[in-house]
Amino acid sequence: MSDYFDRLTRRKGPPQDDQPPQPEVPATEVDAAASTATDQYTAGNLKTTAQDLLKYGLLEADRKPNLYQVAITQTSAVNRILEPFDLRLKIDDIRGLAFLVVSEQLFQDGDKTDDEWTHPLVRRQRMNLEQSLLIAILRQHFIAHEQEAGLGAGDAVVELEELLPQLQLYLGDTGSDARDQKRLRSLLENLKNHGIVSEIDTNDQVIIRPIITHLANPENLQNLLQHFRRLVGKAADDHANTDGDDA
Structure with missing residues (x-):
């Protein structure tokens, strides 16, 4: 008497010879393929x-x-x-x-020149004239700090009271201390977004970040300051000539 397993065996029928056996992939090739796939990922x-x-x-x-x-x-x-x-x-x-x-x-x-100014990194870092002026002033403070404390010394701290008269020298006095303070703080806030200075602390001080030494060519910054000095001198001469004519 045949049991249940004998009946299952007879139902399977003869093996299918029309399908060739699948070749086995050598283990070395599998490892190589896996290694190649892994190498495509960045750490x-x-x-x-x-x-x-x-x-x-x-x-x-x-x-x-x-x-x-x-x-x-x-x-x-x-x-x-x-x-x-x-x-x-x-x-x-x-x-x-x-x-x-x-x-x-x-x-x-x-x-x-054209490629440099159209690159997204340069467009993102581009400054207006007043921001560039403040960078030039801050860079002078940073270089003086490194000359005194040593190259690479951190914590180049400057007070807003030091920066304000220098900015007024080139941009002029608005006639309102509050307005001049607001202008300076606005410029510093913009430079903070570029990583050039820290936030203004409770003592009205900022830390000048070392990246300022690489943001602009020193000669260009000096030329910018000289340009503003000429403008200030010209404005003073014009004012003196006007007073002379009135007299």
């Missing part, structure tokens, strides 16, 4: 470092030491991520800075 720390650079434009050793360490030890890997954006990572290890610049490759086949 998490590199992703975070590149994302922070694209978001803020810079990394500072004293504020984000872990990401800064990735930037200086894996610069080539970070640059490979930045290459499609025509950006390059630059390191100032003395001041503990890692920041973005426009890649020279962008300028090799086209007009350098």
Whole structure:
């Protein structure tokens, strides 16, 4: 008497010979394919470092030491991520800075001036005349601080009371202390968004960030200050001539 398992065996019928057996993939090939797929992924720390650079434009050793360490030890890997954006990572290890610049490759086949000014990074960093003037003033304070405390020294603190008369010297006095203060604070707030200064603290002081040394050519900033000095001198001469005519 056949049991249940014998009946199941007879129902299966003869094996299907028209389908060739599937070849087995060697284990080495499977491992190689898996390795290739894994190599296509970017390490998490590199992703975070590149994302922070694209978001803020810079990394500072004293504020984000872990990401800064990735930037200086894996610069080539970070640059490979930045290459499609025509950006390059630059390191100032003395001041503990890692920041973005426009890649020279962008300028090799086209007009350098036009390409540079149309790049999104440059457009984002572009300043108006009053902001550029304040950067020039702040940079003088920062350089004086480094000369006294040493290159790369942090905590370059400046009081608003120091900045206000210098700004008034070039932009003129509005006749209202409150209005002049508001103008200065507004300019500092804008520069804070660019990472150039800290927030104004309760003592009406700001910290000048080291990135200010790389934002503009020192000669251009000096020319800007000289331009404003000439304007101030011309305005004073015109005022003196007007008083003389009235007399």
